[in-house]
């Protein structure tokens with residue numbers, strides 16, 4: 001189970017403090033698929049990076065399976081089974097797709113058939129990609145799907161995917177939603193997917209709306225999503241102090 005207790009994250013620049021995450025408390029039970037959604041700049045990616053250990057909270061605690069992981073770094077959290085797929089994935093010059101999948105899986109050498117199966121799950125024709133470098137020659141959608149394949153390879157207990165739909169074509173997107181749905185059906189992992197996409201939201205057990213650094217609403221997808229679409233959570237630009 002993932003538990004966030006009064007999580008806060010602020011940045012201070014030029015003597016001005018910006019409270020990006022204000023006070024977030026959230027519990028995600030094992031095996032749940034939670035979709036985080038909300039307006040651009042609401043704080044979703046920041047929240048994901050805090051959970052993964054890419055950012056350090058200003059206050060509050062993060063507990064994973066009952067253990068306080070707030071002081072642990074990214075590598076230590078990865079060892080505990082937490083993984084994160086970036087909104088804009090990094091590229092790794094000189095590393096082949098197959099090697100990256102082996103590294104992610106923790107196996108010295110992932111069998112070619114296993115690596116190919118992972119690429120197929122994200123809608124890539126495995127034979128075309130397995131020996132390619134994960135460099136700038138890959139398109140945005142290709143690198144995004146390869147990163148999702150590395151997360152699948154990790155078989156983590158907690159997968160956080162940041163806008164997996166971004167830049168992905170409709171055909172591959174269908175494959176990706178099927179993959180997420182099948183993964184969720186097994187309930188081996190807790191999944192937090194940051195998304196603005198109705199088809200992904202439809203897979204969720206629950207949705208949480210993150211806006212101006214707080215969770216403004218959490219509930220069943222069937223209940224919360226229609227309210228979002230109807231404009232119930234449209235927020236006005238807060239007045240400057």
Ligand SMILES: Nc1ncnc2c1ncn2[C@@H]1O[C@H](COP(=O)(O)OP(=O)(O)OP(=O)(O)O)[C@@H](O)[C@H]1O
Pocket residue numbers: 011018020038039040041042043044045046047087
């Ligand atoms: N290092 C930083 N310094 C200053 N402001 C920051 C910093 N990092 C993030 N922000 C601001 O914090 C807010 C939340 O950013 P975040 O990336 O978490 O939003 P998001 O909900 O993921 O948005 P999107 O839907 O566009 O991906 C934004 O207003 C962003 O500009």
Ligand SMILES: [Mg+2]
Pocket residue numbers: 044045046087162
């Ligand atoms: Mg984001």
